[in-house]
Amino acid sequence: EILFDTRPKTEKKDFFDREKEIEELKDIIAHRDFAAVLGIRRIGKTSLVRVTLNELSNYMALSINLGKLGNKKSYPMEIFSRIFIEGSVEVLRKNTFAGKVSKIIANRLGIDPTDILELNWVKISIRLREFNTHDVNEVVRALDSISKDNGKYLVIFIDEVQNIKKIRGFDLGSFLHDIYEWCNNTIIVVSGSFVGVTEEILNQVEEEKPFFGRKFFRIKLDRFNEEKSKEFLKAGFTEEGIEVNEKVLEEAIRLFDGIPGWLALFGRSYSYAMKHSHQVDIKIILKEAAKEVSRDFTRFLKLSNSPMRYAETILAISRLGNKGSLSEIRESVNSLFKEEIEDSRLHELLGTLINYGFIIKIGRGKYSLPSDLPTKLG
């Protein structure tokens, strides 16, 4: 019931493997550097950060979860401010100095501190429009100095940081630089699901104004290999007190491609079914997985400027048996859609698809769909 819990983990004993990554993140935090945890959705980024923080002491954590943003192309600054204030109040509620910081936020908004602590959105919303990047930094500075006074350091965890691009009027570069300059007691940890996109954002921020040695250290979370996937499932089923035959294990490992989130969901559903003597249909879980992948892709298409082109490119690759070289893909697009697409344009499209993790580059100049979930459904 623990390993297969489908919420992010916080306890190390519930978090399988990843020893190396935990040590890396600890090390970055110990050196007061910034960290970026990169990897596809459901690979365990949020869990890694929570588990690592749970192993440490003497810090306060402020979480800004941009995964809460929806499907739209852009959001006003107010939405960010809301998420930020929610996160800050959570820190405040856990600590004795709540009064001081809620006063600072309340001052900025021209409302009563108790309205902040009680998250009285009716009152807060009135002035939220005037709350800008500068105000956000002002609050962070206060949290930084208060945590220092209390012998602690501050960790700001921005989950799904690539979504920051959607916030109108928030300047990530100046936000980070203000922290760099004024908050030497603060550490930033970000996670990003679209690896290439996140890298681009971080590179841009780092190039704009160098951090003078304080850069984002990247931690990349990869899929489990077959052996690890098997160990994970076996450990989970042992915990559940369930015996599973090899064939089922092999099938699940083949289908869920080493993504812990899907393996956990499979393990949980399978255990539940066994305990309640239901029939187990792996395909149902697989469908859920495929749906999520296609939801991500649909979302991406909606936001892109040439949805047809991207859709055609993916279809062309799947027609090629899920992998092919640039010229093979070009041929496939051209014959399927009666197009005359140029190599350079196709190269550009493939680059963007790689950035979002919808395709990957495999050896010998070939491109491939990362997981053939949809085709496995048959």
Ligand code: ADP
């Ligand atoms: P991400 O932030 O990358 O989307 P999460 O941390 O939310 O991923 O993890 C997705 C799911 O997978 C959660 O249910 C989590 O408990 C599970 N999970 C991920 N990695 C592991 C792991 N190493 N051991 C156990 N469960 C894991």
